[in-house]
Amino acid sequence: MKHALAPIALAATLCAPPALSDEIWVSNEKDDTLSVIDIETLEVTRTIPTGERPRGITFSKDHSVLYICASDSDAVQVMDPETGEILHDLPSGEDPEQFVLHPNNRHLYIANEDDAITTVVDTETREVIAQIDVGIEPEGMAVSPDGKIAITTSETTNMAHWIDTETRELFANTLVDSRPRHAEFVKGGSELWVSSEIGGTITVFDVETQSEKGKIDFDVKGVHPDRVQPVGFEFSADEETAFVALGPSNHVAAVNPETYEVEDYILVGRRVWHMEFNADRTLLFTTNGVSGDVTVIDVESREPVKTIKVGRFPWGAAFRP
Amino acid sequence: MLRKLLTLAAVSFALPAWAEVELPVTYLKLEVPRPPVLSNLDPIPEDLGEAGAQLGLADNQTTGKFLGHDYSLTVTRVPEDGDWLAAAREALAETQFLILDAPAKAQRELADLPEAQGAMLFNATAPDAALRDAACRANLLHTLPSTAMRADALMQFLVKRRWTDLVMIMGDHPGDKAFAKAMKRAITKFGLNLQAEKTWVFDADMRRNAAREVPLFTQEFDDYDMLLVADELGDFGRYIPFNTWQARPVAGSEGLKPVAWSWVVEQWGAAQMQGRFEDLAGRDMRSEDYGAWAALRSLGEAVTRTQSADPATLRAYILSDEFELAGFKGRKMSFRNWNGQLRQPIPLVTQRAVVAKAPLEGFLHQRTELDTLGIDQGETNCTAFQE
Numbered sequence: 001m002k003h004a005l006a007p008i009a010l011a012a013t014l015c016a017p018p019a020l021s022d023e024i025w026v027s028n029e030k031d032d033t034l035s036v037i038d039i040e041t042l043e044v045t046r047t048i049p050t051g052e053r054p055r056g057i058t059f060s061k062d063h064s065v066l067y068i069c070a071s072d073s074d075a076v077q078v079m080d081p082e083t084g085e086i087l088h089d090l091p092s093g094e095d096p097e098q099f100v101l102h103p104n105n106r107h108l109y110i111a112n113e114d115d116a117i118t119t120v121v122d123t124e125t126r127e128v129i130a131q132i133d134v135g136i137e138p139e140g141m142a143v144s145p146d147g148k149i150a151i152t153t154s155e156t157t158n159m160a161h162w163i164d165t166e167t168r169e170l171f172a173n174t175l176v177d178s179r180p181r182h183a184e185f186v187k188g189g190s191e192l193w194v195s196s197e198i199g200g201t202i203t204v205f206d207v208e209t210q211s212e213k214g215k216i217d218f219d220v221k222g223v224h225p226d227r228v229q230p231v232g233f234e235f236s237a238d239e240e241t242a243f244v245a246l247g248p249s250n251h252v253a254a255v256n257p258e259t260y261e262v263e264d265y266i267l268v269g270r271r272v273w274h275m276e277f278n279a280d281r282t283l284l285f286t287t288n289g290v291s292g293d294v295t296v297i298d299v300e301s302r303e304p305v306k307t308i309k310v311g312r313f314p315w316g317a318a319f320r321p
Numbered sequence: 322m323l324r325k326l327l328t329l330a331a332v333s334f335a336l337p338a339w340a341e342v343e344l345p346v347t348y349l350k351l352e353v354p355r356p357p358v359l360s361n362l363d364p365i366p367e368d369l370g371e372a373g374a375q376l377g378l379a380d381n382q383t384t385g386k387f388l389g390h391d392y393s394l395t396v397t398r399v400p401e402d403g404d405w406l407a408a409a410r411e412a413l414a415e416t417q418f419l420i421l422d423a424p425a426k427a428q429r430e431l432a433d434l435p436e437a438q439g440a441m442l443f444n445a446t447a448p449d450a451a452l453r454d455a456a457c458r459a460n461l462l463h464t465l466p467s468t469a470m471r472a473d474a475l476m477q478f479l480v481k482r483r484w485t486d487l488v489m490i491m492g493d494h495p496g497d498k499a500f501a502k503a504m505k506r507a508i509t510k511f512g513l514n515l516q517a518e519k520t521w522v523f524d525a526d527m528r529r530n531a532a533r534e535v536p537l538f539t540q541e542f543d544d545y546d547m548l549l550v551a552d553e554l555g556d557f558g559r560y561i562p563f564n565t566w567q568a569r570p571v572a573g574s575e576g577l578k579p580v581a582w583s584w585v586v587e588q589w590g591a592a593q594m595q596g597r598f599e600d601l602a603g604r605d606m607r608s609e610d611y612g613a614w615a616a617l618r619s620l621g622e623a624v625t626r627t628q629s630a631d632p633a634t635l636r637a638y639i640l641s642d643e644f645e646l647a648g649f650k651g652r653k654m655s656f657r658n659w660n661g662q663l664r665q666p667i668p669l670v671t672q673r674a675v676v677a678k679a680p681l682e683g684f685l686h687q688r689t690e691l692d693t694l695g696i697d698q699g700e701t702n703c704t705a706f707q708e
Contacts (some may be wrong), residue, residue, distance in 0.1 A: 197647075
């Protein structure tokens with residue numbers, strides 16, 4: 001989802017007034033706020049109130065509005081990032097946790113964690129256009145680059161549900177290891193990666209056949225395998241490296257997407273959850289839930305360069321040029 | 322590409338790729354009246370345990386509908402003076418999958434029935450350590466943690482805090498004595514020091530007298546770090562905190578409690594399960610509910626992964642290294658293949674919060690840190706799982 005944004009993001013950066021530097025927006029699940037990090041200074045410049053329990057956050061393609069899953073407010077909030085003002089709420093179904101914006105920049109696919117439903121909302125008409133029954137505790141959301149397939153992963157049912165975005169019906173359900181958390185289409189949409197938190201793996205699917213093509217395992221030295229729990233993951237420029245947040249092992253893995261081998265483990269804050277890059281993908285920002293901070297990783301050297309204190313239980317992160 | 326996908330999908334709807342599997346489960350409860358207690362504050366829910374099984378069923382059904390797997394649950398209650406074994410035979414004639422909500426002795430008798438020899442029985446409510454040890458049965462698995470596991474969890478915490486000098490008050494009921502025994506074993510295991518113990522002897526109505534009696538009752542304990550209470554029925558324990566002679570914290574059956582589950586567990590995705598349970602049962606989820614839920618979910622997980630409803634196949638899978646259950650307690654859970662106990666973290670809770678989760682950091686084990694809780698393979702007297 002996010003790598004599809006990169007060219008647009010870069011373009012937007014070029015047009016932006018030079019005084020404004022790029023930002024990383026972070027949702028603080030237990031503070032009901034967003035922390036805004038200035039990428040130049042690596043400091044928090046603003047803290048903005050949101051609805052209850054903000055988790056997934058994503059910008060519209062032109063970055064003119066921010067969508068926020070305010071889980072306990074049972075709403076997706078639409079914020080003006082200039083003013084921090086909530087413009088309106090979108091109907092979202094109950095307990096929206098995570099979502100993905102369709103390449104058409106219009107349809108939000110929302111995982112309703114408490115309801116075992118994926119809700120599709122039209123952000124223009126502000127109407128629910130479909131609700132799709134999925135497994136228990138849906139969370140991970142992805143849309144293929146061509147927009148034809150949406151994925152919901154369900155934490156307790158342990159599946160990736162494949163949704164045809166035209167008919168808005170399921171056309172396949174594939175098992176993964178326990179507690180899937182995050183999904184991404186990669187390699188031009190030919191592969192789907194799904195992380196399993198409790199299973200401790202990433203399952204790689206061949207999209208055309210929806211069959212399992214590989215599995216990525218992790219082994220952090222000195223950490224019991226049970227505590228190595230992959231959650232969010234993001235790809236560096238040209239998909240050279242996949243960075244995988246490993247939850248309570250407090251490490252991020254650098255994975256070679258061709259060989260599926262782990263090349264490095266990078267120590268970050270406690271219970272690392274989701275991640276986001278800066279514009280040219282030279283810096284990676286990780287949300288560390290338990291320690292309440294963000295680790296900044298230098299992508300080239302794969303070294304942590306700074307820790308930034310944010311609110312309580314930072315969850316999601318989004319880039320704004 | 323999509324057209325091809327949809328064609329494939331259409332084919333797979335017509336001819337399901339997944340085998341159709343039906344798994345009927347019976348929840349068999351022996352209704353044992355609870356002995357009287359001093360306070361009327363905590364009614365025991367009518368559907369304790371059973372509601373957890375219903376949630377596990379709902380979870381399984383949701384997964385099952387995508388795979389063509391069908392789950393069903395029958396609840397059978399046997400009155401205390403009813404014929405438990407006749408009811409068991411009847412249930413076993415219908416299904417080989419039973420969840421048992423009954424005292425240890427009744428579970429053992431059921432497990433020994435000839436009709437139960439190929440069955441998969443889950444103990445969801447009996448904490449007795451012996452049932453996982455010398456009195457274990459190969460067809461009986463345990464999803465509720467044992468008294469030994471809970472006691473070890475608490476003592477790990479005390480070691481960590483360096484609260485090493487302990488005293489204990491225990492009740493007179495068999496459950497109290499069993500938990501007291503487990504705590505004493507754990508005190509020895511973790512090198513702590515039990516300075517003194519007393520048995521609760523009052524029979525007066527403590528709602529009026531606690532403030533006067535408990536200080537005197539605890540006066541003769543010398544100095545200590547923590548007072549342990551073994552009161553598994555919730556009889557007198559509630560009157561101990563703040564009434565002790567010394568200003569000391571209380572743990573065990575009261576105060577800081579090692580439990581399988583509590584409504585205060587909210588991390589590790591638990592908030593979602595708590596919400597689902599409340600919607601279903603209209604109350605908070607308790608340890609027995611968790612035990613029954615875990616039994617149903619273990620079966621569901623095994624059916625999902627093996628595509629089978631054959632008890633021997635499911636048992637072999639559940640006891641294998643392949644099996645993993647996401648139990649909302651922060652790490653994957655599996656069964657000990659030497660005694661059928663579900664390995665699981667033990668939250669240490671107060672009425673208001675999770676204080677810690679065992680195994681605590683630093684307690685190591687060559688297999689998994691979860692095996693620092695309870696009787697370990699090297700010391701077990703359970704032999705039924707060896708063949």
